[in-house]
Amino acid sequence: MTGKKEKFGILVVDDHPVMRDGLRAVIEQEPDMEVAGEAADGREAIEQFQRLLPDIMLIDLQMPDVDGLQAITTIRSEFPDATIIVLTTYPGDARVVRAFTLGATSYLLKTARRDEIIKAVRGALSGRHTVAPEVAQEIASHTGQEGLTEREVGVLKLVAKGRSNRDIADRLCVSEDTVKARMKSIMGKLGAEDRTHAVMIAIRRGFMESQA
CATH class of the missing domain: 1.10.10.10 (Winged helix-like DNA-binding domain superfamily/Winged helix DNA-binding domain)
Incomplete structure (x- = not known):
């Protein structure tokens, strides 16, 4: 008989050490979650994901070298079931749509409260999508408009x-x-x-x- 998994492993990807430290503190307060690893850019995120196979990845978009969207593209091509939450500063509707098209599960802003981040992580683990209210409003304000080629x-x-x-x-x-x-x-x-x-x-x- 297989027992219930003790802790869900989360890969934290952000080029700012302070942000990674803050997310680690938030995650490790939860008894069923742990930070499986960290990465400071998209290239490292890909390598860490391949090595650690985390249950979920929290990733920023704008990072040096390989950005978050490129990392999501590569990871999802190799691991189609990867669960990925974007946690970024940028709410632009075109960027959000692209992130979801590439395979992101949820899209949060860095202004999100601790409980909102944890709720989004639990939701993603259950297959639910979360979109920050500001992001949803940005998307709605441009619904029906033609994008740039x-x-x-x-x-x-x-x-x-x-x-x-x-x-x-x-x-x-x-x-x-x-x-x-x-x-x-x-x-x-x-x-x-x-x-x-x-x-x-x-x-x-x-x-x-x-x-x-």
Whole structure:
């Protein structure tokens, strides 16, 4: 007869040691949970997941080298049943949708209370999804709106670097008129007033990362 599992192992992934320490303190107050391991970036997260096979992974998205979305993609391709909770600062709707599409189970913000994190972990272990209220509101506010295409994001990334339409056209091997058409489409979809505003909106919503 197989006994009930004593503790669920959780892999904590964040590039800030203080955040990892805080999550460890929260998790280890629970009698049926323990921190199975820690990782400071996406590459280490993949290695640790493969080695430890934790019951659940708590992961940030924006990290150096390999980011959280890349790590989720790799882990889920190898372990389709992996249970992954995103715990991040960024509520942008495009980023959230991508995280769930790639296989995240839940999406929380770092402002979440201790009890909210534990409740989400227990829910994920039972197959339930949790979405932070602020995140759900962000998604709802853009429901029905058309997202940016990969080519449009490519143009906007070059705009964010201060490139002119002519320079962007040369780099992407397209005509300047094509770049202008894509910028018109981007600004229409985002409701942007100008190029700088479009970049700011795209970063906030998670279509692209800050260039800082």
